[in-house]
Amino acid sequence: xxxxxxxxxxxxxxxxxxxxxxxxxxxxxxxxxxxxxxxxxxxxxxxxxxxxxxxxxxxxxxxxxxxxxxxxxxxxxxxxxxxxxxxxxxxxxxxxxxxxxxxxxxxxxxxxxxxxxxxxxxxxxxxxxxxxxxxxxxxxxxxxxxxxxxxxxxxxxxxxxxxxxxxxxxxxxxxxxxxxxxxxxxxxxxxxxxxxxxxxxxxxxxxxxxxxxxxxxxxxxxxxxxxxxxxxxxxxxxxxxxxxxxxxxxxxxxxxxxxxxxxxxxxxxxxxxxxxxxxxxxxxxxxxxxxxxxxxxxxxxxxxxxxxxxxxxxxxxxxxxxxxxxxxxxxxxxxxxxxxxxxxxxxxxxxxxxxxxxxxxxxxxxxxxxxxxxxxxxxxxxxxxxxxxxxxxxxxxxxxxxxxxxxxxxxxxxxxxxxxxxxxxxxxxxxxxxxxxxxxxxxxxxxxxxxxxxxxxxxxxxxxxxxxxxxxxxxxxxxxxxxxxxxxxxxxxxxxxxxxxxxxxxxxx
Numbered sequence: 048x049x050x051x052x053x054x055x056x057x058x059x060x061x062x063x064x065x066x067x068x069x070x071x072x073x074x075x076x077x078x079x080x081x082x083x084x085x086x087x088x089x090x091x092x093x094x095x096x097x098x099x100x101x102x103x104x105x106x107x108x109x110x111x112x113x114x115x116x117x118x119x120x121x122x123x124x125x126x127x128x129x130x131x132x133x134x135x136x137x138x139x140x141x142x143x144x145x146x147x148x149x150x151x152x153x154x155x156x157x158x159x160x161x162x163x164x165x166x167x168x169x170x171x172x173x174x175x176x177x178x179x180x181x182x183x184x185x186x187x188x189x190x191x192x193x194x195x196x197x198x199x200x201x202x203x204x205x206x207x208x209x210x211x212x213x214x215x216x217x218x219x220x221x222x223x224x225x226x227x228x229x230x231x232x233x234x235x236x237x238x239x240x241x242x243x244x245x246x247x248x249x250x251x252x253x254x255x256x257x258x259x260x261x262x263x264x265x266x267x268x269x270x271x272x273x274x275x276x277x278x279x280x281x282x283x284x285x286x287x288x289x290x291x292x293x294x295x296x297x298x299x300x301x302x303x304x305x306x307x308x309x310x311x312x313x314x315x316x317x318x319x320x321x322x323x324x325x326x327x328x329x330x331x332x333x334x335x336x337x338x339x340x341x342x343x344x345x346x347x348x349x350x351x352x353x354x355x356x357x358x359x360x361x362x363x364x365x366x367x368x369x370x371x372x373x374x375x376x377x378x379x380x381x382x383x384x385x386x387x388x389x390x391x392x393x394x395x396x397x398x399x400x401x402x403x404x405x406x407x408x409x410x411x412x413x414x415x416x417x418x419x420x421x422x423x424x425x426x427x428x429x430x431x432x433x434x435x436x437x438x439x440x441x442x443x444x445x446x447x448x449x450x451x452x453x454x455x456x457x458x459x460x461x462x463x464x465x466x467x468x469x470x471x472x473x474x475x476x477x478x479x480x481x482x483x484x485x486x487x488x489x490x491x492x493x494x495x496x497x498x499x500x501x502x503x504x505x506x507x508x509x510x511x512x513x514x515x516x517x518x519x520x521x522x523x524x525x526x527x528x529x530x531x532x533x534x535x536x537x538x539x540x541x542x543x544x545x546x547x548x549x550x551x552x553x554x555x556x
Contacts, residue, residue, distance in 0.1 A: 050137035053150045053179065054130040055170035056122055059335075059375075059382035060296055062166070062173035064150075066116040067127065069134035074110040080131075082115030085123045085334070094125070095132045097157040102206045107139050121380065123334060126164045129153035129183070132206065144213035149181040150174045159206035163187035165302040168295055171195045183209060190309045191299055193222040194292070200224075237278045240453040244444035248275050251435040251546060252391075253457050256282045257464040258480035258525030261368065261390040261430065263353070266437030267407070268400040272393035275437070276349050279391060281454035283314045283346070284465035290345045290478070293385060297344055301337050315346035321355035325363040330384055335375050340367055341384040353394040354422035361427050364390070368430050371482065387482065392431065394423070404439060432481065432518045433546040464528040480525045485517065492520040493533075498540040505544045519543050 052067040078092045099106045113131055115122045130151040136142035152170055154162040167188040174182045175198040182200055184192050189202035200222040203209045211217040239249060248264060252275060255262045264272040286294070291310045298304040298311055319328060319339045330338030340348055350356060367373045371387040396402040397416045402409045411419070428434075468479055471491065477483065483491055494502065506516055520535075523543035527535045 048138050050134050052130045052134040052137070052146055054127055054152055055150060055173060056120065056126075057124075057166045057169065057300060058120065058380065060169060060293075060300060060337075060384055062170040063120065064173070064177055065122065065127070065130075067130045067134045068114040068116060069131070069138045070112045070114070071107050071138050072110040072112070076108050076110070078111045078113075080113045080115065082113075082118045083121045084115060084127075085121060087125050088115070088122050088127055091125060091128045091131055091155075094128050094155045094157060095135065098128070098132060098155045098159040098206055099135065101157060102159040102210075104136065104141055105139065107135065111135070124164065125154035125162075126152045126166075128155035129161060129203075129206075129209075133209075136210075142210065142213060144215075146213070148179055149183060150179050151183045153183070153185045153203060155206070161185045161203045161205055161209075166296075166300045167192050168194060168292075168299040168304075171198065171200065172292075172296075174198060187306070189222040190307050191295065191304055193224050194295070194309050196224050236281055236454075237274075238281055238454045239275075239278050239457060240451045242271060242275060242278065242451060243447065244440045245271055245275060245437060248272075248435050248437050249452075249457075251433050252276075252279055253282060253461060254522065254525050254529065254546075255279070255389055255391070255433060256284065256457075257461045257529055258468070258521065259387070259389045259478075260432035260481050260522060260525065262392070262433040262435065263428070263431045264391070264393045264435055264437050265396055267404050267439050268395060270437045270439050272437050273351055276347075276351070276391045276393060277316075277318075278454060279347055279349075280314060280316045282457045282461050284458070284462050286312055286314055286345065287469070287478070294345050297337050297341055297384065301342065303342070315343050316349065317343040317347070318349040318351060321350075321352050323356070323360060325357070325360045328360050329363045329367060329373050329375075329386075331375050335377065335382050337384045338373065340364065340386040340388055341373055343388045344385050345387060346389070348388045348390045350390065350392045353392040354419055358422065358424070361422075362424065365427060365430060387478075389481070390431070396420075406439065429512055429514050432522055435546060460529055463531070464525065467528045467531070480521050480528070483521055483524070488517060488520055492524045492535060494520075494523075494535045494540060495537070497537045498523075498535055501537060501544070502540050505547075509544075509547070511547065515547055519547055522546060 049068055049070045054065045054067055055062045056065045080089055080092060096106050133151050154164050156162055163185045167184055168191045171182055171192045172195055175195055180199060182198055183203050186202040186204045192200045201219045202222050212219045251262055266272055291312050295311045317339045326332060328339050330336060330341055367386045373384045373386050375382045397409055397411045398419050399410045401407040402416060523535045523539045526539045526542055
């Protein structure tokens with residue numbers, strides 16, 4: 048007798064429907080799971096058998112075959128324990144409920160408790176899209192699944208509770224979609240009012256936040272590069288609901304969604320150590336997982352001491368920064384994770400850090416400086432929109448009692464600029480100026496006559512690449528948005544050019 052049950056699987060950030068087929072036949076007792084399962088899925092045989100017996104059900108004797116269809120897509124993880132158990136209960140006539148409109152996901156303990164799993168949010172979204180009315184999930188995953196409206200979400204604690212619900216003897220309460228919990232606000236977060244001086248660097252970070260641009264901060268030790276970067280989250284624009292869903296899906300798949308949190312509503316800020324491997328930054332592994340750049344999706348990836356990262360790690364970032372997605376290819380298939388980020392990098396101008404400093408003498412030889420700077424390749428440098436020098440802060444600025452502008456005030460301007468971009472790119476799939484495709488560039492970045500002449504002179508004089516040219520247009524577009532100007536004028540393009548000329552000061556030595 049063959050019985051069916053529906054479940055879900057994950058491929059990258061997206062889910063797909065899995066049909067569980069259980070067949071009972073005569074023969075020597077055996078329990079086989081087919082359909083390209085990984086080790087965790089194969090081990091479900093022991094968990095399902097113990098759960099059935101310990102919950103008071105009869106485990107069938109004879110030949111048991113469970114098929115996970117489609118058979119050409121690899122199934123990973125313990126989430127199929129619960130649907131396999133339901134299919135076996137139906138195949139042995141111990142359960143007669145109609146489950147054709149339901150999806151089951153969950154790991155089982157040996158005693159029949161339903162344990163939490165990763166990726167519940169994307170699977171719930173897929174179940175809704177496919178038209179299923181009910182989804183049964185682990186109780187501890189109820190917060191993230193409650194985000195999805197239009198489908199009945201039933202959080203299950205254990206197998207007997209689910210059995211009573213399906214037979215109608217005692218119903219499980221639905222997860223309440225109105226009781227959404229978001230990320231907790233940090234107490235006393237770092238504020239830009241605490242940064243003395245560095246007006247140009249703070250302006251550059253405001254532009255980066257408004258248009259989601261990449262930034263390179265270069266200066267001596269102790270000048271405040273890391274301090275400035277760590278205060279960037281306080282001025283990032285508010286997330287849209289779609290961005291919250293995208294980011295939460297990634298954290299759900301990675302198993303990093305905080306307990307009892309439905310939505311991540313704060314833009315992520317990821318700061319990996321410079322010893323991170325290329326796989327740790329971009330994602331991958333035997334069981335592929337999102338890397339740091341995907342965990343920073345819709346937020347910031349901060350690379351402190353940029354030249355200390357391995358050359359392979361830095362070069363692995365080039366294509367994801369350009370495309371906004373990471374593609375991981377394996378023999379069993381290809382996975383894609385989104386990675387639309389603003390990358391902030393910080394570095395010293397030389398190994399000792401004091402090249403060009405007016406008060407401290409640089410002790411590095413020209414050859415040492417060249418080797419150090421060459422750790423950052425030209426193509427990688429070209430992908431960074433804004434280059435800004437962060438000099439040592441003067442005593443007068445440090446001791447000044449004049450209050451600096453707060454993050455809250457800067458964030459008001461950033462939100463206003465991002466609102467302009469949201470309206471401009473409505474229904475295009477673009478959410479910020481840094482992602483303007485080449486086909487829309489000249490329609491969106493309209494320069495007046497004088498601004499166009501200045502841009503031409505800068506392009507020829509500085510020997511800029513075509514990529515640097517497009518970066519200049521996008522930066523100037525963001526500056527004009529902060530100025531609430533539809534046309535890019537002289538002051539907008541002039542300021543943008545300042546942020547693209549710093550690399551010549553060091554890299555042409």
